[in-house]
Amino acid sequence: DTEVTQTPKHLVMGMTNKKSLKCEQHMGHRAMYWYKQKAKKPPELMFVYSYEKLSINESVPSRFSPECPNSSLLNLHLHALQPEDSALYLCASSQDGASPYEQYFGPGTRLTVT
């Protein structure tokens, strides 16, 4: 099974809402990633978890809060977002964070902030 799943596929939220994005993988990977992708742009790294610990935070605003409850799950908690945060949010995983293994991406959650 080489699949990374993400829920929901689409999310519309107001600027005062709190919502969460979920990501799951069952490949035994120990590194998981959140990316943000705006239209016609490449993905931009937001966070990396390695062995369930946050290892990289690319200076992401605190209105985005990641969480890694276990090695298979990755959440992104959203609060007080701005319209410019509307984007495709991609989750990815790789075998571990110590070697340049390829990253496997999920289909993404398309977020619209109104």
Add this chain to the structure above:
Amino acid sequence: AQSVTQLDSQVPVFEEAPVELRCNYSSSVSVYLFWYVQYPNQGLQLLLKYLSGSTLVESINGFEAEFNKSQTSFHLRKPSVHISDTAEYFCAVSERAQKLVFGQGTRLTINP
């Protein structure tokens, strides 16, 4: 710091024609190189990778890329494209684990 330049933002070709998508990178150390493909409304899929060894790498669907250290390039080629190859293609480089740096992407459009 590493960076990736994809020289063409859009490449239109006719079906069954050959195609080359160009990628150059900048890095001061050894790198690992990847091509990802993104079909409309989907996530990214790994197309092929260069980690070490043979400089010519191939994918299962007919694409190939050649790592050229002297020219710092990793161009993607396919001898005959199909309509189904229409997608956005991203070249990416990694100097160290965890951090992938992507190029701006090349939109490949196949015309019948």
